[in-house]
Amino acid sequence: MTTVEVNGTDQKAQGTVALKRGLAQMLKGGVIMDVVTPDQAKIAEEAGACAVMALERVPADIRADGGVARMSDPEMILGIMEGVSIPVMAKCRIGHFVEAQVLEALGIDYIDESEVLTPADEAHHVNKHDFKVPFVCGCRNLGEALRRVGEGAAMIRTKGEAGTGDVVEAVRHARQVLGDIRRLQSLPEEELYTFAKEIGAPLELVKETRELGRMPVVNFAAGGIATPADAALMMQLGVDGVFVGSGIFKSGDPLKRAKAIVQATTHFRDAKIIAEVSRKLGEPMVGRTAASLPESEKLAKRGW
Amino acid sequence: MRIGVLALQGDFAEHVVMLRRLGVDGVEVRLPEHLDGLAGLIIPGGESTTIGKLATRWGLMEPLRDFGRSQPIWGTCAGAIFLSKDAHRDQPLLGLMDITVARNAFGRQVDSFEIGLEVAALAQPTALAGAGDTAPFHAVFIRAPLIETVGPGVEVLASLADGRIVAARQGHLLATSFHPELTGDLRFHQYFLGLT
Numbered sequence: 230m231t232t233v234e235v236n237g238t239d240q241k242a243q244g245t246v247a248l249k250r251g252l253a254q255m256l257k258g259g260v261i262m263d264v265v266t267p268d269q270a271k272i273a274e275e276a277g278a279c280a281v282m283a284l285e286r287v288p289a290d291i292r293a294d295g296g297v298a299r300m301s302d303p304e305m306i307l308g309i310m311e312g313v314s315i316p317v318m319a320k321c322r323i324g325h326f327v328e329a330q331v332l333e334a335l336g337i338d339y340i341d342e343s344e345v346l347t348p349a350d351e352a353h354h355v356n357k358h359d360f361k362v363p364f365v366c367g368c369r370n371l372g373e374a375l376r377r378v379g380e381g382a383a384m385i386r387t388k389g390e391a392g393t394g395d396v397v398e399a400v401r402h403a404r405q406v407l408g409d410i411r412r413l414q415s416l417p418e419e420e421l422y423t424f425a426k427e428i429g430a431p432l433e434l435v436k437e438t439r440e441l442g443r444m445p446v447v448n449f450a451a452g453g454i455a456t457p458a459d460a461a462l463m464m465q466l467g468v469d470g471v472f473v474g475s476g477i478f479k480s481g482d483p484l485k486r487a488k489a490i491v492q493a494t495t496h497f498r499d500a501k502i503i504a505e506v507s508r509k510l511g512e513p514m515v516g517r518t519a520a521s522l523p524e525s526e527k528l529a530k531r532g533w
Numbered sequence: 534m535r536i537g538v539l540a541l542q543g544d545f546a547e548h549v550v551m552l553r554r555l556g557v558d559g560v561e562v563r564l565p566e567h568l569d570g571l572a573g574l575i576i577p578g579g580e581s582t583t584i585g586k587l588a589t590r591w592g593l594m595e596p597l598r599d600f601g602r603s604q605p606i607w608g609t610c611a612g613a614i615f616l617s618k619d620a621h622r623d624q625p626l627l628g629l630m631d632i633t634v635a636r637n638a639f640g641r642q643v644d645s646f647e648i649g650l651e652v653a654a655l656a657q658p659t660a661l662a663g664a665g666d667t668a669p670f671h672a673v674f675i676r677a678p679l680i681e682t683v684g685p686g687v688e689v690l691a692s693l694a695d696g697r698i699v700a701a702r703q704g705h706l707l708a709t710s711f712h713p714e715l716t717g718d719l720r721f722h723q724y725f726l727g728l729t
Contacts, residue, residue: 241646251675255544259580274582277586316676337642339642362643363642495541499563
């Protein structure tokens with residue numbers, strides 16, 4: 230956090246926790262879409278995306294190509310930032326704080342410290358308090374989520390299993406996080422200390438979550454969402470919004486599908502509207518069941 | 534009293550919480566029929582392009598304009614853009630307020646800021662808020678717009694130290710560049726309820 234003197238009486242504060250978490254609050258109820266070119270970013274904006282994630286390859290292609298996946302070329306990220314008026318996010322490798330510094334220097338709006346890229350550190354995540362730019366991180370359960378918040382993450386998403394088009398892991402992780410919170414709320418106060426120890430989360434954040442009855446930061450779903458009904462499913466389970474990665478631009482008619490997923494996310498309790506927007510969407514992305522992946526290809530296992 | 538909060542996208546739940554703290558029922562509005570029987574409407578922060586496209590898709594533009602001709606509407610950040618008549622971009626706008634706005638006027642997220650604002654209107658005694666309060670309002674600006682120009686019937690409620698306009702009122706319509714719903718300070722919500 231830095232402060233700047235504006236005049237004799239007033240202090241201007243930047244890079245604060247409230248501002249970092251606040252931008253995520255503005256994304257709520259919305260869809261954040263993976264895009265690999267400025268043209269795709271414009272299609273996403275046209276469809277009603279509340280933000281885009283700029284990257285060189287969508288997760289389905291990262292899986293297909295194999296090899297080491299790194300931060301995208303700054304030239305490509307800047308091209309997308311110039312092309313749209315909505316917030317632009319970009320991914321750095323887990324623990325790669327210099328990739329994060331580079332993204333901050335580019336003026337990116339949010340950094341995703343992401344398991345979709347090849348981890349750069351097998352013990353430590355980025356110390357996100359060191360940055361003015363906010364971070365979103367993946368999780369599979371409440372302990373992992375609150376460890377990331379403890380490191381300074383201003384937004385959380387489920388990991389799901391990216392690049393599969395199979396929503397089952399996102400459902401598993403959302404149910405786990407939200408179930409952990411329900412369990413936490415039912416505990417007597419003297420059991421909080423052991424609960425915090427068991428899930429490996431900072432006690433203060435455990436207490437705050439219990440008091441709020443929800444995570445202290447915005448919580449999106451990600452990893453395998455491919456249809457309007459998938460998006461509405463995650464919303465009804467209780468997340469604040471959704472990321473759609475490969476599901477849009479790996480499908481037959483990206484603009485139509487993107488619009489439909491945006492509509493279904495807003496009207497997530499209205500099955501008639503979800504039915505209407507789901508008609509004639511064309512081919513969905515070719516899926517790959519998460520259960521068929523060998524252990525070595527499961528991205529959700531990355532991060533600790 | 535029931536106050537609507539446009540719930541197409543953005544931080545509508547935060548406004549509902551603020552209204553509840555004031556003893557007012559906040560109703561989520563997603564379709565035209567949800568406007569029935571409301572005493573006022575808040576358009577929350579979020580992405581103005583997203584909100585505009587969703588409002589267009591579900592036939593809300595004209596019903597919202599009709600509502601705003603007789604009932605109070607308050608737009609925060611994206612909501613202020615949506616109320617304006619011009620945002621210098623091709624995007625759906627209600628055009629209810631005689632103001633023009635500049636989107637992302639301060640830069641990107643790293644340029645977002647918090648600051649104390651002098652808001653004389655909040656210091657006026659009202660039936661709801663009682664004696665009034667002269668303390669600065671802690672304003673949160675996130676990728677915020679500026680109100681560039683205001684028409685003759687528009688009152689400027691708050692400006693930055695350099696004179697740039699960040700809050701304005703035109704009769705029963707209210708626009709703020711910042712997010713009172715992200716603070717614990719209920720005064721702006723009380724002020725809006727005073728317009729109903």
